[in-house]
Amino acid sequence: MSRRPLEVFCLVALTACGSSGDGDQAPPNTGGGPTLSATLSWDSPAFNNDGSALNNLSGYRVIYGNAHTNLDTTIDVTNPSISTFVVDGLSPGTYYFKVRAVNDQGVESADSNVVSIVLQ
């Protein structure tokens, strides 16, 4: 199997899991409203699309929005070691998320699957 072992998920507030300080949590909401969050988890890629080992992973790009066809917000995560990320500062509503892997040349992977959640 090429897939890396699943990381331990942080399914509650990030602070309960410890922050690496290098991009595993979105910036806090500065709007003063309720701060809902969504916790994303994924299986990290171990290979490039040509079958070679992925040795230069530099992070992830989390892309989300309120419509499946309009994912208009991007967060760059610069820690290649994580496989869980908390998107914080969200308002009530439906959110759709996808994630791309990024190597140290800035080359992005194709999109992951898209997931959604209703926050109330």
Added chain:
Amino acid sequence: MYRYVTILAVVLLSVFLATERASAQVFPLKVSADGRHIVGQDDQPFFINGDTAWSLIGQVSKEDAELYLRDCAANGFNSVVVTLVEGYFADNAPANFYGVQPFTTANDFTTPNEAYFEHADWVINKAAELGLQLIVAPNYLGCCDDGWLEALTNNNSVADARWYGEWIGERYKDFPNLIYVWGNDLNPSSVRDKIRAMAEGVDSRDQNHLHTYHASAENSALDQWEASESWLDINITYTYQPVQQKSLEDYNRSPFLPFFLFESQYENDFLGAQPEQVRKQAYTAVLTGANGHHYGSWPIWHMNGKPNDDQVDWKDTLGYEGRIDMKHVKELFESRDWHTLVPDQGHQLVTSGYGSGDSFVAAALTGDSATAIVYLPRRTTISLDLGQISGDSKTGWWFNPRDGSAVEIGTLAGSGSMSFTPSSGDDWVMVIDDASRDFRAPGEVTAVVRPNPPENLRVE
């Protein structure tokens, strides 16, 4: 003046081409809006450059399946033919490598065994991870008591066949990298209704994937089924004869379905095909209108399964010369507008020396007339009417299908007839471009190595 152009770097880069267009953006494949081609979800033409490993799911371990699939990706293949449920050729057939049976009741298609299909799913997903399309046979019937024909005939009703199709469709509808192929080495004859029931059953649950039909040799899908069959999306060519005969027949059909060369002589198989033969088949197919081709070789096609007379381990044949050469087919055609190629059926382009049968010189011109591509299976002199190619001056190339290198002939002036003879007795491809278009060297590729995407994204 002759100038040798070394494109070693390009050749090295080319191993990445198979998965350059990330599978998440391309699969599942579909038929183009004009009904002439197979395209990805990005609506770009998809050049099928396939290998054949019928027994991949049934015969080998996960580790060996992954080894094989990685080798395919590294050698420029983007498609593989496999049997979903192996009925005969695998050593443990119908059980897989691990001894797991596909059906909990023998020969009863309404009793699929979850454990068997979980293994199949793993192989399919591994292929997707590597950017490989799988052409999957859910019910390989076989030509000669080497498939599920007897079980379909005697143990399963039309309703059972429909049930199995629906089950397959429900299970695989969300897998991105599949095309269904029905029949397999068999004209439908007495089981036509049951085959239709299976295919329609899949179609009732899975509208995401293309279907085709693999008939007996010298029969294309459209020789056995009407294009109006609701489930039939694409045509495939299956011939052991000089490929241009059947390929042009498929190209000229009306009604038409996009087609590719699905099976011809396998390298080192029972007809003893050598590298020259498999190269000829591939280039000739595309130059006579095919949307790509599938290569095959012994013993990779059954991975040392039955008949058990192999003298060599399939892993030791991954480097067969003809197999390695197949990446250059894709490199060449993807360096030009291959999907617009119009076969030179009237010999307006190659006006003399075009031969026939095994010595046939296949030629085609892109839709904008900016590029002519000619495959010469052996050393012969041909005459070209340069006036068929656009531009006041042309750039000519000899492309070597054995190593992917290109030799620039130089600038060819005028629009009259000109004769050409390859410098050696090997097969060669001639490419002549409109010089004003400044095309890159034939076979030169641009490729980007990308990380695979994260998988199994979840949110809470």
